[in-house]
Amino acid sequence: MKERKQSKKQLKKKKVELPIPFLSKKPKGKNTQTPLGNMVNMLIVFLVIASLYGLLVGNTNTKPEQVTMSTLVASIKANEVEKVVVSGEELQITKKGGVKQVAKKEIESSLSQTLSNYGVTPAELSQTIIEVKRDTGPLFWLNLIPIIIPILFIGFFIWWISRQAKSGGAAQAFSFGQSKARIIDPNDASQKVTFADVAGNKEAKIELLEIVDFLKNPQKFLDIGAKIPKGALLFGSPGTGKTLMARAVAGEAGVPFFHLSGSEFVEMFVGVGASRVRDLFAMAKKAAPAIIFIDEIDAVGRVRGVGVGGGNDEREQTLNQILVEMDGFEPSTSVIVMAATNRADVLDPALLRPGRFDRRVTLDLPDRSDREAIMNVHAKKKPFASDVNITTIAERTPGFSGADLESLMNEGAILAARKDRKEITQDDLLRSIEKVMLGPERLSHIMSKEEKRLTAYHEGGHALVASVLEHSDPVHKISIIARGRTGGYTLKLPLDERRLQSKKAFLDDIAVSLGGYVAEEMIMGDVTTGPSNDLQVSSAMAREMVTRYGMSDKFGPIAFEAGKGRTMFGEGVSAEISGDLAKQIDEEVARIMREGYEKTKKVLSEYRVVLDAIAEKLVEVETLEQPEYEQILIAHNIPLKKKVII
Numbered sequence: 001m002k003e004r005k006q007s008k009k010q011l012k013k014k015k016v017e018l019p020i021p022f023l024s025k026k027p028k029g030k031n032t033q034t035p036l037g038n039m040v041n042m043l044i045v046f047l048v049i050a051s052l053y054g055l056l057v058g059n060t061n062t063k064p065e066q067v068t069m070s071t072l073v074a075s076i077k078a079n080e081v082e083k084v085v086v087s088g089e090e091l092q093i094t095k096k097g098g099v100k101q102v103a104k105k106e107i108e109s110s111l112s113q114t115l116s117n118y119g120v121t122p123a124e125l126s127q128t129i130i131e132v133k134r135d136t137g138p139l140f141w142l143n144l145i146p147i148i149i150p151i152l153f154i155g156f157f158i159w160w161i162s163r164q165a166k167s168g169g170a171a172q173a174f175s176f177g178q179s180k181a182r183i184i185d186p187n188d189a190s191q192k193v194t195f196a197d198v199a200g201n202k203e204a205k206i207e208l209l210e211i212v213d214f215l216k217n218p219q220k221f222l223d224i225g226a227k228i229p230k231g232a233l234l235f236g237s238p239g240t241g242k243t244l245m246a247r248a249v250a251g252e253a254g255v256p257f258f259h260l261s262g263s264e265f266v267e268m269f270v271g272v273g274a275s276r277v278r279d280l281f282a283m284a285k286k287a288a289p290a291i292i293f294i295d296e297i298d299a300v301g302r303v304r305g306v307g308v309g310g311g312n313d314e315r316e317q318t319l320n321q322i323l324v325e326m327d328g329f330e331p332s333t334s335v336i337v338m339a340a341t342n343r344a345d346v347l348d349p350a351l352l353r354p355g356r357f358d359r360r361v362t363l364d365l366p367d368r369s370d371r372e373a374i375m376n377v378h379a380k381k382k383p384f385a386s387d388v389n390i391t392t393i394a395e396r397t398p399g400f401s402g403a404d405l406e407s408l409m410n411e412g413a414i415l416a417a418r419k420d421r422k423e424i425t426q427d428d429l430l431r432s433i434e435k436v437m438l439g440p441e442r443l444s445h446i447m448s449k450e451e452k453r454l455t456a457y458h459e460g461g462h463a464l465v466a467s468v469l470e471h472s473d474p475v476h477k478i479s480i481i482a483r484g485r486t487g488g489y490t491l492k493l494p495l496d497e498r499r500l501q502s503k504k505a506f507l508d509d510i511a512v513s514l515g516g517y518v519a520e521e522m523i524m525g526d527v528t529t530g531p532s533n534d535l536q537v538s539s540a541m542a543r544e545m546v547t548r549y550g551m552s553d554k555f556g557p558i559a560f561e562a563g564k565g566r567t568m569f570g571e572g573v574s575a576e577i578s579g580d581l582a583k584q585i586d587e588e589v590a591r592i593m594r595e596g597y598e599k600t601k602k603v604l605s606e607y608r609v610v611l612d613a614i615a616e617k618l619v620e621v622e623t624l625e626q627p628e629y630e631q632i633l634i635a636h637n638i639p640l641k642k643k644v645i646i
Contacts, residue, residue, distance in 0.1 A: 200370030236363030239403030273318030289334030439484025461519025
């Protein structure tokens with residue numbers, strides 16, 4: 001705690017070096033003016049100078065009346081002149097009553113001689129005060145003011161423009177290598193996130209609680225000889241909440257959170273990324289204890305020296321600088337580097353060794369209870385009707401990530417608002433599931449009777465095969481309403497959450513995928529483009545059984561591919577196979593697909609009456625929910641799949 005207070009005092013003394021919003025509101029020595037602000041300043045200066053110039057010129061333009069010597073002589077003889085001031089050849093006349101005039105005389109002769117030549121007697125002249133003033137030159141400079149001021153103003157304006165251009169260019173040049181990290185103030189309640197705001201991922205929270213304790217009480221670990229971990233890598237599928245979890249760690253520890261993406265380091269100029277890394281770590285060390293969070297670190301952390309990313313080695317230099325900075329931490333420096341990626345398999349081994357990312361935390365897709373907890377978090381500010389059952393929604397969303405569930409709740413609120421309702425109903429949430437999975441309903445897509453009938457048999461084929469085969473999941477909904485790019489869909493949900501898939505389940509899933517293809521072939525003696533996606537999915541499934549999972553009767557327990565996400569070069573390359581072996585793999589995949597086709601054809605031929613009943617009902621109502629669909633199965637003596645309680 002003492003170290004933290006001392007570091008903050010040091011930060012206040014060095015505001016120029018650390019432009020952190022919550023530690024230095026307005027850094028000195030740095031041009032924070034925007035181009036619009038500079039233009040406003042110049043406009044104000046212009047108006048002030050123009051006003052002063054106008055005032056001055058206006059005063060110089062109110063000159064006394066110019067009169068001739070004969071007029072002056074007549075005024076003196078009439079005793080109307082009170083005073084005459086002689087300044088060289090210029091005469092400044094003040095008449096009785098305060099009227100001022102000017103006149104000019106011959107510079108070679110005096111005023112009295114000139115007036116005498118005009119017939120003014122000494123008695124008449126004695127009634128007027130004559131004052132001779134030596135010409136010191138102010139009037140000369142006063143006459144030059146209208147010329148000098150515009151020149152000075154133009155020069156000042158040019159200097160101002162050039163100064164702004166130079167300062168702006170210099171600022172851009174010096175800030176080019178500075179970090180672009182976004183900083184979250186630990187005292188900002190509007191942006192603070194804690195573990196209470198993150199549902200699910202209980203194991204990840206337990207692992208990250210150690211980091212929170214490190215940041216809160218570093219001395220406790222230093223006293224016993226433990227080293228504070230350098231980094232934590234958050235790995236998980238997209239949408240599982242990696243960024244939110246990192247922010248929650250900072251919120252729990254109450255420390256500054258420096259957040260930026262890996263792609264923000266990389267520029268077209270070599271060395272800029274490394275410079276930004278140095279600047280980022282310097283800022284974090286001065287704000288310690290703190291957390292640096294690098295999202296999508298695979299943008300700069302890929303395996304080096306494999307030729308990926310073009311000839312520019314900027315990415316590698318950036319990665320090297322990150323490795324050096326993580327090694328350069330002092331044992332007492334309370335700075336934790338957190339990173340997130342969904343491609344941990346492509347990261348450089350140097351990043352993953354002990355001493356760099358000491359903690360590797362996996363964020364899995366949420367299970368049923370976690371999905372329910374996540375939706376309860378997003379439901380806090382949403383008004384629900386009495387029929388809403390979050391547990392049912394959680395059961396219908398296997399495989400949904402936290403981001404998917406947030407989108408689901410938001411879509412439900414949007415659907416309710418469209419109908420001018422003040423509460424969200426269960427039907428809104430159920431429709432939102434389909435919208436998130438498949439896309440919005442295509443209401444403009446009007447099918448002909450024949451197309452509608454064909455689609456009903458297609459979806460009925462999927463559903464019937466899934467209901468008959470033992471290892472497939474039960475059907476929860478069938479619809480022939482077009483959504484997204486699909487003409488219809490069959491929703492299957494597992495009875496239990498499972499992480500592993502058996503060979504029998506794969507074979508049954510392939511048969512279910514071919515249900516639409518076989519149904520079309522049986523009904524119309526031909527096939528359409530409708531089953532194209534089904535064929536792609538089932539073919540990919542069969543190939544993975546052969547090449548990745550060792551589920552082939554012919555090849556046995558052999559993996560011919562290293563797995564998804566591997567690069568073409570470097571570590572983790574796919575195993576090299578001969579042309580003859582590739583041909584045998586293709587033949588094995590084709591055999592699995594043929595067996596699936598025969599299995600599907602046998603089921604649909606045996607239960608043709610049930611298929612007709614399902615299709616006719618779909619043509620009539622367009623959508624069959626689980627209760628209505630199960631009534632058809634019961635009517636034809638097909639047993640329902642129920643959860644076995646042990």
